[in-house]
Amino acid sequence: MVNGYRPNTLAEALEIRGRERVVPYAGGTDLMIRGQEELPFLFLNRLPELRHITAGESGDRIGAACTFSEILDHPGAPAALKAAVREIGAPAIRNLGTIGGNICNASPKADAALMLCAMDAMLRLQSARGERIIPILDFWLGRGKTTLGVDELLTEVLIPRRNCRHYFKKVGARRALAISRVSFAGLFGERDGIITVCSAAFGAVADTVLRSPENESLFVGKTMAEAKAKKAEFLAAYDALIQPIQGRVSAPYRKKVCANLLSDFLAENGI
Ligand SMILES: Cc1cc2nc3c(=O)[nH]c(=O)nc-3n(C[C@H](O)[C@H](O)[C@H](O)COP(=O)(O)OP(=O)(O)OC[C@H]3O[C@@H](n4cnc5c(N)ncnc54)[C@H](O)[C@@H]3O)c2cc1C
Structure with a gap:
């Protein structure tokens, strides 16, 4: 052969x-x-x-x-x-x-x-x-x-090409050579006070990357003030969606890290 x-x-x-x-x-x-x-x-x-x-x-x-x-x-x-x-x-x-x-x-x-x-x-x-x-x-x-x-x-x-800010973090065992335990990538953009882009993608929590256009639509097209008012609903929607598979790292730990990363992403973007 x-x-x-x-x-x-x-x-x-x-x-x-x-x-x-x-x-x-x-x-x-x-x-x-x-x-x-x-x-x-x-x-x-x-x-x-x-x-x-x-x-x-x-x-x-x-x-x-x-x-x-x-x-x-x-x-x-x-x-x-x-x-x-x-x-x-x-x-x-x-x-x-x-x-x-x-x-x-x-x-x-x-x-x-x-x-x-x-x-x-x-x-x-x-x-x-x-x-x-x-x-x-x-x-x-x-x-x-x-x-x-x-x-x-x-x-x-x-x-x-999009006019927006980006956010990427992974939480792993060691920085060099670290394969992610949980990772998060986000994009956020606004124009004239209206949110135009809000993408949130989670890695290492399911068999494929987890993204929810339905949850993202809670913010897209809204003003920043409306998004702030809907923040609890937004976080609850992801809490319901993210059910990490059990691996070497416990599922509750990974779920908590996901919530922290999502909150940090929102905070960095003024929500
Ligand atoms: C020590 C170590 C550390 C690593 N750290 C990380 C890390 O931090 N983050 C991370 O994301 N990954 C990491 N990886 C994984 C790996 O390096 C990446 O996934 C890398 O992008 C794989 O690319 P490659 O070109 O080497 O793929 P290959 O090994 O050549 O191929 C991977 C798969 O893709 C298929 N394939 C490749 N190219 C094509 C194509 N053009 N069309 C169709 N099929 C194709 C191959 O058939 C194979 O199934 C690490 C790996 C090692 C060994």
């Missing part, structure tokens, strides 16, 4: 992906700890089509094989994404790990993916048959499960 393919172009990679079962390999930082794969690898690091970062007026586009270090070093990459990426692993992991791998690994603890969820990012999935663009939240089906077809690759992340 061949142990891997090293295509030089996206077309070549998609042709191989469509022809036989392979495991896409970007930085390998998640794959290397999974152990021996039975299928050959499809190495993505030589594909120039997956390595761009383009900042535009209406939105940003980031190639799936961009590493975290490349994102941090790029002056045009969104500040909100950088805030999450800065918290990832140690330099060795940031130099190899990619944004596409962070999304496709489908871990609810993934930091960049969490922020992308708060940012309403869209994903471009391509195969030799064509392409589709879907919201990031629709991509995950569960822990380690995605809607990615066997012949598809994630090629690009599309991020809408």
